Structures are given as structure tokens and as C-alpha cells.
Amino acid sequence: MKYKLVIFDWDGTLVDSTGRIVDSMQQAAAEVGLEVVPDAAVQNIIGLGLPEALRTVWPAINDDQLETMTRVYARNFVYDSKVAMDFFTGVAGLFAQLRGDGRLLAVATGKSRRGLNRMLDELQVDGRPVAEQFVATRCADETRSKPHPQMLQELLQQLDLTAQQALMVGDTSYDLEMAAALGMDSVAMSHGAHDDAVLLACGPQALCHNIEELNQWIKQYG
Structure with a gap:
């Protein structure tokens, strides 16, 4: 062996869970007022830690937006997304x-x-x-x-x-x-x-x- x-x-x-991650991230971006990026942009950062992922997709994100995105994304992923997993x-x-x-x-x-x-x-x-x-x-x-x-x-x-x-x-x-x-x-x-x-x-x-x-x-x- x-x-x-x-x-x-x-x-x-x-x-x-890829579809659910993409859906949750896009919902969070819309709620926070960040650009809603294409599916591929979110798929490409799956696997990174969440702060690193958010800064990769939205390089200009500030600390307040980062904190809010982290919270809203987590809520969407756990409770709000309708994408099965x-x-x-x-x-x-x-x-x-x-x-x-x-x-x-x-x-x-x-x-x-x-x-x-x-x-x-x-x-x-x-x-x-x-x-x-x-x-x-x-x-x-x-x-x-x-x-x-x-x-x-x-x-x-x-x-x-x-x-x-x-x-x-x-x-x-x-x-x-x-x-x-x-x-x-x-x-x-x-x-x-x-x-x-x-x-x-x-x-x-x-x-x-x-x-x-x-x-x-x-x-x-x-």
C-alpha cells in the first residue's frame, strides 16, 4: 500500500457544491453593491480561503466590504441559496x-x-x-x-x-x-x-x- x-x-x-458557491457569492455581491462577476470568475477562486478569494475577484474591496461580504456570503450559502448540494x-x-x-x-x-x-x-x-x-x-x-x-x-x-x-x-x-x-x-x-x-x-x-x-x-x- x-x-x-x-x-x-x-x-x-x-x-x-460549486453551483451553490457561485450562486451564494453572486447574491452577496449584489447585496453589498459589488460587481456581479461571471460564474467562471467565482469558480476560479474556489479552494482559496474566503478573504483571499474575495480580494482576488474584487481587488479594490475595502475592509468594511470584505467583512460584510464574508457575513452575507455565509448566510446565503447556509440558508438562502436554493441550489442543491x-x-x-x-x-x-x-x-x-x-x-x-x-x-x-x-x-x-x-x-x-x-x-x-x-x-x-x-x-x-x-x-x-x-x-x-x-x-x-x-x-x-x-x-x-x-x-x-x-x-x-x-x-x-x-x-x-x-x-x-x-x-x-x-x-x-x-x-x-x-x-x-x-x-x-x-x-x-x-x-x-x-x-x-x-x-x-x-x-x-x-x-x-x-x-x-x-x-x-x-x-x-x-
Whole structure:
């Protein structure tokens, strides 16, 4: 077994939430009085910490607007958006296979700790809170935002593993660049925020189009 630890990004990798993020961000921009940017502009910053994401899309945003956008976006995402959100098909089977192999599972996400904990408690896999699947998690507001590798470094240190014993799975260039900075292998998922060409340019070990492809790749190569 090559990979003792499999680290997942959250949005766009395990959870089909890209549409909800875009909708929530556009609603927030309209409410705050910022330019409502095209869908692609929001998709391109998914994976960054929220402050970094907002400053990337709206470089002239001031501190008051940043604070208001953060609050309004969070409210829209949790309560107001009508865009459905759930795990991608096959996630329960993937988790069962990986844990059955004796692998450890972790999360490295651009979400806030509060946001991730809410989803870990609310979403279920096989009738149980998904939080039970993971031995460790890191969020952007408690370490450095992707693509800086600090959150991966902290996970490896916590679990006493090397980068060569871990695999990063993500749907954005930020995930893949973060892994590459540590010499960690990665797999790109094409069903999330970034286009295939962007992902392949980061040099992942594989590009998978769905969760079942990922499961089969890990069985064969991991």
C-alpha cells in the first residue's frame, strides 16, 4: 500500500457544491453593491480561503466590504441559496474501500472551520455523520490558505507521516500546487471548479472524471 493517508479537498471534490458557491457569492455581491462577476470568475477562486478569494475577484474591496461580504456570503450559502448540494455519487463506497484497506482519511479545505464543522455534522455517509470518516482536518482560517502547503504539513506532522505516504485529491490547481510544493502525489478531479487543461498543467499523477474512477485508480496504483 503506497498511500497510508488520502487527503481530500472538500468543495468540488467530495461535495458537488460549486453551483451553490457561485450562486451564494453572486447574491452577496449584489447585496453589498459589488460587481456581479461571471460564474467562471467565482469558480476560479474556489479552494482559496474566503478573504483571499474575495480580494482576488474584487481587488479594490475595502475592509468594511470584505467583512460584510464574508457575513452575507455565509448566510446565503447556509440558508438562502436554493441550489442543491450533496456528495458526489460514489463517495460512500470510496470511503468504505479506503478505510477497509486500512488507509487514513483527512480533509484540507479552503472552507472556514465553522463552515466545515457544520457540514461534517449535517452530511451523512451510510446513515452516520461524515465527520466519523476523517482522522484530521485543516481549514483555511486556522492555517495558511492554499496553495501554500502549510495545511498539508500540519496534517502530516499530526499523523506522523511523510509526504510520500500521502495522496492529495482535489479539483483545483490550488490543491495540486499545494501537494507539489511538498513532493506529494496528487490526483485531479475534473467534476469540480477548474478545467482539465488547468489541472493537467499542475502535473497530477492522474485526472479522474468521477469518484469511481478515483477509487479504481487508487486500487491499481495506490
